[in-house]
Amino acid sequence: MNTAYTTAVDWLFGTQQRGVKLGLDNVRRLLSALGEPQKALRFIHVAGTNGKGSVCAMLDSICRAAGVKTGLFTSPHLVRFNERIQVNGIPIDDEAVVRGIHHIQSLITEERHPTFFEITTALAFDHFRRHRVDLVVLETGLGGRLDATNVVDPLVSVLTSIDLDHQKWLGHTLPEIAAEKGGIIKPGVPIVSGPQFAEVRTVLEQIATERSASLSYAESPVQDLFIGLAGSYQRANAAIAVQALRKAGIKPNPETLKQGLANVRWPGRFQRVGERIVLDGAHNPAASKCLVETWAECVGHQRATIIFGALRDKDLEGMVSTLSRIATRFLIVPMRSQRGASPVEIQSVMPNHLPIAQCNSPRQALDLANHFDDPILVTGSLFLVGEFLAILQPDQGALQVSNQ
Numbered sequence: 001m002n003t004a005y006t007t008a009v010d011w012l013f014g015t016q017q018r019g020v021k022l023g024l025d026n027v028r029r030l031l032s033a034l035g036e037p038q039k040a041l042r043f044i045h046v047a048g049t050n051g052k053g054s055v056c057a058m059l060d061s062i063c064r065a066a067g068v069k070t071g072l073f074t075s076p077h078l079v080r081f082n083e084r085i086q087v088n089g090i091p092i093d094d095e096a097v098v099r100g101i102h103h104i105q106s107l108i109t110e111e112r113h114p115t116f117f118e119i120t121t122a123l124a125f126d127h128f129r130r131h132r133v134d135l136v137v138l139e140t141g142l143g144g145r146l147d148a149t150n151v152v153d154p155l156v157s158v159l160t161s162i163d164l165d166h167q168k169w170l171g172h173t174l175p176e177i178a179a180e181k182g183g184i185i186k187p188g189v190p191i192v193s194g195p196q197f198a199e200v201r202t203v204l205e206q207i208a209t210e211r212s213a214s215l216s217y218a219e220s221p222v223q224d225l226f227i228g229l230a231g232s233y234q235r236a237n238a239a240i241a242v243q244a245l246r247k248a249g250i251k252p253n254p255e256t257l258k259q260g261l262a263n264v265r266w267p268g269r270f271q272r273v274g275e276r277i278v279l280d281g282a283h284n285p286a287a288s289k290c291l292v293e294t295w296a297e298c299v300g301h302q303r304a305t306i307i308f309g310a311l312r313d314k315d316l317e318g319m320v321s322t323l324s325r326i327a328t329r330f331l332i333v334p335m336r337s338q339r340g341a342s343p344v345e346i347q348s349v350m351p352n353h354l355p356i357a358q359c360n361s362p363r364q365a366l367d368l369a370n371h372f373d374d375p376i377l378v379t380g381s382l383f384l385v386g387e388f389l390a391i392l393q394p395d396q397g398a399l400q401v402s403n404q
Contacts, residue, residue, distance in 0.1 A: 005094040008101040009081055009400060015116045016402070022146035027118040031151065033107040034122055037129035041071070043136045043152045044248055047144040047181045048160025050287045051194065051237045054229055054266050055160050058241035059137045061228075062260030064088055066252045071128035071136040073149070075117070078268050078386035079396045085124045087131045100126055116402075117141045121148040135250070143170050145183020155248035157184045157213075159193040160240060162200045163286040164315070178203035187211045192244040194236060195219050218243040227261045230270040231294035268385040270294050273392045276375050281382030283310065285318035291379060295326050305369045307362070307388075309333040310380035312341040317349040319380060328374050329355040331365040336401045337383050362387045 031038060044059055046052045053074055060072045069088055077083040082091035092100075100123045108114065114122070121141075128136050138154070140147045162178050170180045178200040185191055185207050193204060193215060208215040221235035222242060229237075238261055245252060252260065268281040270291070278299075282291040295304070306327045310316055320330070330350055332343040343358040350356050359365035366388070369376045378388045383401070390399035 002094050002098075004098045008098045011105070012081070012101055012116060012119060013400070013402060015113070015119060018113065018115055022143065024146060024148070024151055026112060026114045027121060027148040028151055029112060030104065030107065030114050030118060030122045031125065034104070034126050037122075037125040038152050040129045041125065041133065041136050041152075043138045043154040044156055044158060044244055045138050045140070045149065045152060045154040045184050046158040046160065046244075047140040047147070047184045048158075048194070049163040049177070049181070049284070050290070051160035051233075051240075052139055052158075054234060054237045054269060055158060055241050055244075056137045056139045057229075057266040058227075058238055058261060058264050059244065060086075060089070061264040062241065062245060062252050062257060063135055063137070063250065065260035065263065066250065066256045068250065069132070069134040071124070071131070071133040073121070073124045073128075073136065074139045075120070075141050076382055076386075076402050077400065078382065079390050079393075079399055081400050081402070084120060085127055087128065087133055092127055096127060096130075097123070115148075118148045135248075140181075140184065143180040143183065145180050147184075150184055153186060154184075154189060156244050157186060157189055157191045158240060158244045159184075159191065159196075159204065160237065161194050161286065162196055163284065174199050175203050179207070182207045185211055185213050187213065189213055190247040191215045192240060192247055193217050194240045216243065216247070222261070225258055225261050228264040229266055230298050231290060232297060233290045233293065267389070268382055270298070271385075273389075277388075277392065278304075278375065278377050279385045279388055280377065280379045281385045282319070282379050283314055283381050285315055285322055288319045288322040288379070292322055292325055295377070299375060303328045303374060304377040305329055305331065305372050305374045307331045307333060307359075307365045307369060307376065307378045307384075308346065308380045309335045309362075309384040310341050310346065311335070311337065311339045311383070312345065313339060314341075314381075316341060316346055320346075320349050320351070323379065324351050324354060326377070327354055328372070329357070331357050331359050331368055333359050333362050333365045333384070335381060335384050336387060336399075340381075340383075363391055366391065
């Protein structure tokens with residue numbers, strides 16, 4: 001056990017007690033103290049409700065296949081913090097995390113203390129500058145307009161599917177959420193969007209017009225190429241990634257595109273572990289709908305024992321209602337998160353026609369699920385998927401719990 005690493009990451013996780021504070025002043029101040037690492041980098045900036053992680057993974061994989069040295073910044077991590085910051089597919093090492101956090105600690109003043117995500121963003125930018133990456137694929141954390149990542153001037157801004165989620169912070173209607181996500185649009189910088197609801201398109205097109213930014217939609221799914229991620233909806237995500245690269249001036253040849261899409265990996269998204277278990281971090285009704293469709297495509301008519309846990313601020317009823325279409329039973333688990341919904345809260349929205357059991361832990365749920373013959377589906381939250389990965393693939397290291 002690396003004591004210096006554990007101490008540094010524990011301190012970083014401790015800053016989550018300060019909560020989510022949307023705004024750019026703190027992160028700009030911190031980046032200034034670091035010597036503006038973001039100004040030495042080129043970015044593709046990705047926001048959206050669903051699919052942005054998959055699009056980021058595809059962008060990264062295609063670029064690496066083309067010989068482009070990439071930085072990849074995503075959130076949340078599943079098992080270890082280091083997953084969030086990668087260079088050419090390799091997570092940041094423990095020593096670099098310690099060195100980076102110590103440097104940032106020396107620059108922080110208590111009266112203007114940055115949040116967990118602001119510190120993580122600054123750590124990533126500094127790491128990418130040190131490694132002189134050619135291109136950073138940058139995923140927003142929450143929203144877009146006031147997200148800590150929104151301090152960059154990208155080659156292209158990317159917007160994946162926008163739907164209802166994080167209403168506490170982003171607004172309760174689609175136009176309100178679209179305005180926050182569309183906040184990553186920069187003057188004169190091209191935008192690539194996936195298919196959107198009409199009311200979302202109206203907002204995005206208005207912002208694009210105001211900022212003299214060309215907006216194009218990737219509405220024809222990629223066909224005739226194998227994609228390393230399950231689900232036909234990933235073909236729509238691939239179309240977004242390909243069009244974004246072209247708008248960024250990166251034009252992969254057909255063989256590079258074929259190799260990049262075939263080799264893309266994105267853990268926790270319809271991830272099979274062994275013969276019976278599927279892990280999927282779908283955490284809102286729209287993502288649950290894609291999961292149910294992918295289940296039908298990949299598994300067929302066989303129904304699942306669903307192990308379910310979710311965050312309290314999510315649309316629990318909407319997710320459960322959708323997942324009920326493929327469930328033989330639900331096993332409800334608590335999560336190691338301050339925002340986690342209790343099993344009692346989840347059971348209150350469960351359907352009456354299916355067997356339901358409350359479990360004390362993921363391990364107990366897994367033991368119970370193994371008593372049945374059905375395939376097992378773990379879903380409801382990426383945080384929950386991370387907990388199960390730590391059990392199922394313990395060689396990845398000890399679980400590091402995050403709320404962001």
